[in-house]
Amino acid sequence: MGLRITKTTIAALLITTGLVLGGCQSVQHEPDNRLYMQLGERSGIADVVEDLLYLIVADERINHQFKGMNVAQFHRNLTDQLCELSGGPCTYTGREMRELHADMGVTATQFNALAENLILAMEKNRIPTAAQNQLIKRLLPMYPDIRHL
Numbered sequence: 001m002g003l004r005i006t007k008t009t010i011a012a013l014l015i016t017t018g019l020v021l022g023g024c025q026s027v028q029h030e031p032d033n034r035l036y037m038q039l040g041e042r043s044g045i046a047d048v049v050e051d052l053l054y055l056i057v058a059d060e061r062i063n064h065q066f067k068g069m070n071v072a073q074f075h076r077n078l079t080d081q082l083c084e085l086s087g088g089p090c091t092y093t094g095r096e097m098r099e100l101h102a103d104m105g106v107t108a109t110q111f112n113a114l115a116e117n118l119i120l121a122m123e124k125n126r127i128p129t130a131a132q133n134q135l136i137k138r139l140l141p142m143y144p145d146i147r148h149l
């Protein structure tokens with residue numbers, strides 16, 4: 001007895017196909033790395049962090065806080081952190097934010113100065129404004145840890 005092509009058979013086929021394709025979509029679950037791509041991947045982020053470092057050194061509001069820091073380590077760890085935060089394939093291996101910024105007495109003005117310098121560094125590297133805002137948005141939850149509130 002052959003399979004008769006009825007409306008029911010077609011409907012069953014469509015439903016099965018839909019389930020299989022839908023299943024694939026949910027199984028794959030691509031991580032959202034759009035922000036990471038917009039920042040120019042790890043090398044683009046590394047360029048931004050390098051420019052941020054120059055701006056920090058030139059900024060009288062905050063440079064005294066950074067005296068004696070390990071520049072290479074700071075560059076690597078902040079690059080990894082921003083890479084991970086933007087959805088890239090990096091793992092931040094530095095110390096925890098609250099512990100790291102303890103005893104610095106970071107003020108609101110100083111926090112804003114650093115954010116401002118980060119925006120300037122992104123601007124210099126032609127990062128689209130929407131991506132700049134997205135990155136700042138992902139950093140803001142760290143505010144209480146960095147200010148030790």
Ligand code: HEM
Binds near residue numbers: 067104114140142
């Ligand atoms: C969104 C804001 C901030 C983020 C995401 C951030 C992130 C980081 C990271 C990832 C490190 C580790 C680098 C390393 O291992 O050397 C670090 C270290 C440091 N941060 Fe921040 N930071 C922020 C704000 C600030 C502010 C506002 C100040 C002071 C004005 C500051 C001062 C420092 C200093 C001095 C170090 C070096 C600490 C050490 O070497 O012991 N940070 N920060």
